[in-house]
Amino acid sequence: MSRPWPVNALMIKDPLGWMVFSLILLSTWLVFFVAPTEATMGDVQRIVYLHVAVAWGGLAGASVMGCCGVAFLIHKKLAWDYWSQAAGEVGWLCATLTLVSGSAWAHEAWGTWWTWEPRLTASLVLWFIFAGIFLLRSAIDDPVRRARVGGVLALVGMSDIPLVIMATRWFRGVHPVSPAMEPRMRWVLLVTVICYTALFAYLVMRRRRQLEGMELASQLEASAWATCPVPHH
Amino acid sequence: MDTLHVTYAVAWSAMACFALKLAMANARLSRRLARLEAQARETPPTTEPLTQAA
Numbered sequence: 001m002s003r004p005w006p007v008n009a010l011m012i013k014d015p016l017g018w019m020v021f022s023l024i025l026l027s028t029w030l031v032f033f034v035a036p037t038e039a040t041m042g043d044v045q046r047i048v049y050l051h052v053a054v055a056w057g058g059l060a061g062a063s064v065m066g067c068c069g070v071a072f073l074i075h076k077k078l079a080w081d082y083w084s085q086a087a088g089e090v091g092w093l094c095a096t097l098t099l100v101s102g103s104a105w106a107h108e109a110w111g112t113w114w115t116w117e118p119r120l121t122a123s124l125v126l127w128f129i130f131a132g133i134f135l136l137r138s139a140i141d142d143p144v145r146r147a148r149v150g151g152v153l154a155l156v157g158m159s160d161i162p163l164v165i166m167a168t169r170w171f172r173g174v175h176p177v178s179p180a181m182e183p184r185m186r187w188v189l190l191v192t193v194i195c196y197t198a199l200f201a202y203l204v205m206r207r208r209r210q211l212e213g214m215e216l217a218s219q220l221e222a223s224a225w226a227t228c229p230v231p232h233h
Numbered sequence: 234m235d236t237l238h239v240t241y242a243v244a245w246s247a248m249a250c251f252a253l254k255l256a257m258a259n260a261r262l263s264r265r266l267a268r269l270e271a272q273a274r275e276t277p278p279t280t281e282p283l284t285q286a287a
Contacts, residue, residue: 047237217266224269
């Protein structure tokens, strides 16, 4: 029997993990020491680099979750559901951090932690969609049924993505649309988004592999139970 | 500590917790799979049909 899973699966021994960690260190150095200080808001404007990166991660996570959910509904292969679940979990983490970092920025820029502004509201709705999907998934034991329900809900949840992206253009709100940035700021923002995307992709890959391993363990346990010798009395 | 540093600290802590939880679950899963593989090697396949055993 080939070993599909390494015995020492701690990420500390994973060179890819260290590479991703180095990218995050690089982006931190760029954000705090290379990006110029913004004239109006001062240092606190640096929250934007993190905020944009996690917001992108949340939207990408929701998109991947929806697309993989649809792929499961078409092909009926659980492998697609593992991708969907993994991307959704990381996307949910990003959606949470988007709300937290956005709130902190709003407090400094607008003087309030929260306002029912179109993009903020659409982002909160996306967070609740993620939460609802995972709550429902956790209540279903059968993996195929769970994947089917998750796929349908992820597809429905995807409808909020264009709303989040276009909210600043379609509706009148206070959220900045695409503020003019100094070239050095734009470069730092771009590199930060790339670095954080690498981290999120890495986490999704690790989580997907873990879900696959959990399914394998369940199958092994089931087969071990089926072939277990029966004691004779 | 100002808003900027608190925000980054919260975000990194959340990401680190996610990664740590993942790593710990991976380690547990690896042990579980290794144990199951060892059991599968040690246990001889049964010759009795399952229906008879039941």
